[in-house]
Amino acid sequence: MSRIDDMFKDLKGKKAFCVYLMSGYPDNETCLEIMELCSKYVDFFELGMPFSDPSADGPLIKTAGTIALEKGASTKSTLELIKKFRKTNNKTPIVWMGYYNSIFNSNIIKEIELSGADGLLTVDLPIEEFKRLPKTNLDIIRLITPTTDKSRISEILKGASGFIYFVSIAGITGTKEAQDLAIKNTVEYIKANTTIPCMVGFGIRDAQKAKKICKFSDGVIVGSALIKIISQNLNNKKEMFAKLEEFLAAFTQLNVEL
């Protein structure tokens, strides 16, 4: 059982709340503090490894990545960040999210595993190329999108582990809003055909939206909305943390019927 499996098991059917944070944003030290703050509210993390040319990300996450890289973020600093977080938290799962080129030229997957991360999500590595990944204990997270048809969903579900990430919009992060009715059918189809949980991400801006999505999914992933709060309060850390806490607290009601 992986840490991700344990986490879902402990939820006992309650909805999971995951946030996406960009490694090294707004800087390494603050990023760790934000992770520690978030860990009080979230069930797990996606930790983004910044990339120079993030083709699946909208302006908010792209800008965050650029700033992180300027501040010196790297695969090495991201591994260090996970190790530091693990010193005080051995429970909250972490999914390393990034682009394939960051892990293509190195043996980093073993190091990601050893750092204390639990999953790996590579935006631009389709399932046909998973054979390139070395053997690992990390859960390799698979994506399903609104353009994925039923026969491909079956292919993707074969051998899936951890959870399924349903990308609720055809587009880049932080742009369109998820249309809950349009995605409900696909998520229900996925859940009928797999035993692992199905999380929904992209286009979920607030707790209201999250609650609607959670009526049929196993949880939600929030990225750009959180990055936005950080980006709007770069000069006032106290304010940033207060606003983050306010935003996160609203999501603790995910399991309350509206």
Add this chain to the structure above:
Amino acid sequence: MNYPDEYGYFKEFGGVFVAETLIPLVKNLQNEWNKAKNDPEFWNKINYYHKYYTGRPSPLYYAQRLSEYLGGAKIYLKREDLNHTGAHKINHCIGQILLAQKMGKTRIIAETGAGQHGVATATACALFGMKCIIYQGAIDIERQKPNAFRMKLLGAELHAVEDGSKTLKDAVTAAMQDWVSNVDDTYYLLGSVMGPHPYPEMIRTFQSVIGQEVKAQIQELEGRLPDSIVACVGGGSNAMGIFYPFIEDKEVSLIGVEAGGLGLDTKYHAATLAKGKKGVFHGMLSYFIQNDDGQIIEPYSVSAGLDYPGIGPEHAMLRDSKRAEYTSIKDNEALDAFHKLSTLEGIIPALESAHAIAWAIKKAPELPKNHIMVVNVSGRGDKDIFTVADKMGVKICQE
């Protein structure tokens, strides 16, 4: 064996590395392309437009004064600069727009560096009544003003890309983001032998008309194959187009010329094969200029069309198998060649093509007089006169 294989690999290079959202679109494009490439009706249409619209075949011209001036190899110029729109890019635009039309797509997106592919795409869209959106880096728009304006005149919507280095790499990323966001009605009309399969194969096939013509023309003029063929390489479309029909003719040397910028010992170049490492970017496994941590490094060249940190996967294969040789030419050498061709032959080449000409100027004097060298003049230089004037310290228009 013929490359790519059914998975889009040129030996270890190529493939399909895109976000899951795009996978069904890429597979659909593979199916449509596989049907079209064996459909004589489809090729009849392409050939019709090549002949009556683009003005093909383009001449193969013996550059007598240049050859005599250099005193070595006999240099022929393949005049892709004489095509309608002024470059080879129209070859793959006609092919792709006909495919887009077959697929029922109504909205065309494309990236452009120097603006040659953007102009050719905008032209094809006007010709077929399609909506056209072009992404071009803000810096490239500035250094290629005539082409930027030309695209607007042709009815295209021009989007300035302000991300990253604001050049070709960022324009490709922006176009891919548009594609992922508009999956139903949009065809991504890629401008080089790069990106996910089937683009590298498809664009090479459309561009192969250049090499096929050269083969027939040189037979007629010289009664034999050339000894060497030279072309500039950014993504590599004009080079692949002129190389491909000669791949099996092992006696013909194939030489690709990358942009050496300010020199390979500086950070300012776009010489991917010389200085890049294997990686995955923009949908393909190939060589890329990147740091040790896999971050793509912003390239540099005086020529906007060569200013790209990657290279088409087939070139990566040809280099590693040693079937083709790749070299580089610096900014100042390309500028010098730009002037030489203008004054010796009355042909103003694109700064991209000037890199291939510069290599010929460098090598021809060392070669015997019976050495036949074909240089691909992939585009004309009208778009570059502002850049060149600036380098010469000449002011040619009032602010």
